[in-house]
Amino acid sequence: MPPSTIAVIGGGITGLSSAFHLSRRFPQASIILLEKSSRDGGWIRSRRVEVKDSHGNKAEILLEAGPRSLRPNSKAILELTNLLHLTSSIITTPKSSKAAKDRFLHIPGRPGLTRLPSSPLSLLSTPYASSILVPSILREPIRRANRPKDADDESVSSLLARRFGHKLERIFGSALVHGIYAADARALSVKATFPILLEAEERGRGSIVLGMLKAGSKESDLQQYDVGDVQSLVNDAAVFSFVDGLGTIPKSLREYLDKSEKVTVRTNAVVTSLRPKLNAEGIEVDLANGETLSASHVVSAIPLDRLEDLLPSHGALPHLTTNPMSSVTVVNIVFPPSKTPIHPPGFGYLIPRPVGGYSRRGTGFLGTVFDSCSLGAQDTGAPGFTKLTVMLGGPYEITPAHTKIENVLAQLQHHLSPIHHRIGGARLPWPVYFEAMEHNECIPLPLVGHVRRMEELRAALKTGPWKGKLEVIGASVDGVSVGDCVEAARKVGRDW
Ligand SMILES: C=Cc1c2[nH]c(c1C)Cc1[nH]c(c(CCC(=O)O)c1C)Cc1[nH]c(c(C)c1CCC(=O)O)Cc1[nH]c(c(C)c1C=C)C2
Numbered sequence: 001m002p003p004s005t006i007a008v009i010g011g012g013i014t015g016l017s018s019a020f021h022l023s024r025r026f027p028q029a030s031i032i033l034l035e036k037s038s039r040d041g042g043w044i045r046s047r048r049v050e051v052k053d054s055h056g057n058k059a060e061i062l063l064e065a066g067p068r069s070l071r072p073n074s075k076a077i078l079e080l081t082n083l084l085h086l087t088s089s090i091i092t093t094p095k096s097s098k099a100a101k102d103r104f105l106h107i108p109g110r111p112g113l114t115r116l117p118s119s120p121l122s123l124l125s126t127p128y129a130s131s132i133l134v135p136s137i138l139r140e141p142i143r144r145a146n147r148p149k150d151a152d153d154e155s156v157s158s159l160l161a162r163r164f165g166h167k168l169e170r171i172f173g174s175a176l177v178h179g180i181y182a183a184d185a186r187a188l189s190v191k192a193t194f195p196i197l198l199e200a201e202e203r204g205r206g207s208i209v210l211g212m213l214k215a216g217s218k219e220s221d222l223q224q225y226d227v228g229d230v231q232s233l234v235n236d237a238a239v240f241s242f243v244d245g246l247g248t249i250p251k252s253l254r255e256y257l258d259k260s261e262k263v264t265v266r267t268n269a270v271v272t273s274l275r276p277k278l279n280a281e282g283i284e285v286d287l288a289n290g291e292t293l294s295a296s297h298v299v300s301a302i303p304l305d306r307l308e309d310l311l312p313s314h315g316a317l318p319h320l321t322t323n324p325m326s327s328v329t330v331v332n333i334v335f336p337p338s339k340t341p342i343h344p345p346g347f348g349y350l351i352p353r354p355v356g357g358y359s360r361r362g363t364g365f366l367g368t369v370f371d372s373c374s375l376g377a378q379d380t381g382a383p384g385f386t387k388l389t390v391m392l393g394g395p396y397e398i399t400p401a402h403t404k405i406e407n408v409l410a411q412l413q414h415h416l417s418p419i420h421h422r423i424g425g426a427r428l429p430w431p432v433y434f435e436a437m438e439h440n441e442c443i444p445l446p447l448v449g450h451v452r453r454m455e456e457l458r459a460a461l462k463t464g465p466w467k468g469k470l471e472v473i474g475a476s477v478d479g480v481s482v483g484d485c486v487e488a489a490r491k492v493g494r495d496w
Pocket residue numbers: 065066067068069070071178179180181182328330348349350366367368369391392439442443480481482483
């Protein structure tokens with residue numbers, strides 16, 4: 001029986017795009033999206049702020065509180081962009097730009113920023129990073145195969161350390177994981193987060209480098225996605241966004257859903273429990289206001305541990321509370337136009353795990369994104385303002401002192417100081433805008449064994465009291481990027 005009434009729980013990007021795709025696939029079904037807070041869009045939050053410097057120069061700067069850019073390799077995102085008619089507001093960061101090519105680390109104990117090589121030729125101009133990367137990479141193929149027998153998963157850290165050595169793991173591996181998961185690489189499942197490394201090791205009979213060199217060309221599945229001319233617009237882009245930021249996607253999804261006769265979006269709608277009907281098909285959805293909705297099918301697009309709170313004991317599901325979540329403090333800063341550039345051109349920098357681990361006395365800094373470099377075209381008004389985003393938290397414990405403007409600026413000054421010393425020891429100017437936002441439990445962290453656990457969860461949903469009528473998707477199940485969330489939303493309900 002095709003679904004007659006679908007309840008989608010959660011109004012983040014996964015929930016909104018699920019309702020969108022389901023309404024296209026099942027035009028006869030009534031769909032109700034239930035979001036507990038007063039706004040939809042989840043962690044995507046774009047806003048424009050007006051800034052003014054002491055000379056009266058004014059600008060309107062687009063700031064992001066959460067994710068800020070999309071990768072063109074996500075076909076599901078290209079398709080959504082096409083279907084929502086967002087082509088004309090795309091902004092790209094070209095692959096050839098400094099914002100795409102120049103990435104840095106701030107290595108605790110070393111002054112300023114350390115440039116990462118972006119091509120074989122640039123190894124010469126990045127001596128410190130290359131002195132660690134080159135020997136580790138050259139040595140890897142001659143290390144004996146050393147994957148532990150019968151281990152089908154391990155931590156990101158463990159894989160990198162056993163193939164490339166501990167120094168590469170700590171300096172590069174930990175920083176990469178900070179920039180995506182704001183997490184400790186020693187806990188995350190490599191199979192869930194970087195399966196490409198395990199696949200390469202398999203192909204290279206123990207060597208990741210040889211496996212990468214052997215990588216065959218992947219069949220393009222572009223035909224299955226209705227991407228229109230979006231693909232050609234982002235062909236030369238490293239990343240892209242929209243004139244009004246990533247918030248354009250949830251806003252357009254909401255507009256589309258509000259126009260659909262069969263779809264209702266309800267905010268401030270708190271779901272308190274989900275109950276499989278005992279003697280009939282379907283699921284009862286209880287709300288905090290006392291209402292009970294009857295749904296033939298339900299999509300849970302909320303974090304797994306929140307779903308756990310909604311389930312009755314006879315519908316209990318495995319592994320909902322295994323993974324922790326990472327909390328990140330995002331600090332948006334805008335500096336006034338100045339003669340001395342605030343930072344070198346580039347994407348930004350990440351800070352690796354310190355030698356002694358995540359001390360409570362640490363600065364809490366994970367990295368900084370140079371937003372003006374990649375997405376300056378979003379801003380209007382007087383030129384020359386610099387927007388950047390500092391990220392703190394994750395494995396570090398953050399106190400209010402960490403995010404005080406003076407402390408954040410002092411750290412930035414320390415990381416960016418060589419550029420200022422070179423140009424006469426100038427200090428960073430006082431910002432025209434500063435906002436620190438704490439995102440509590442915003443990134444789910446798949447621990448070792450996550451892939452197997454999710455297989456068991458899916459198997460339990462197909463059988464037992466849920467009979468395949470409840471599907472569980474989203475960042476805590478399938479992958480944390482916006483592309484992963486939309487891809488999962490596109491597939492939901494395929495078996496109904
Ligand atoms: C709120 C902080 C976030 C951190 N990571 C993510 C968020 C939302 C999610 C994320 N970031 C990246 C990826 C992979 C890219 C992809 O597949 O789309 C994911 C899933 C890469 C990335 N890291 C940073 C940026 C600006 C990007 C591009 C994508 C995006 O806009 O989110 C920088 C960065 N992110 C985090 C930290 C601590 C950090 C440091 C500079 C955590």
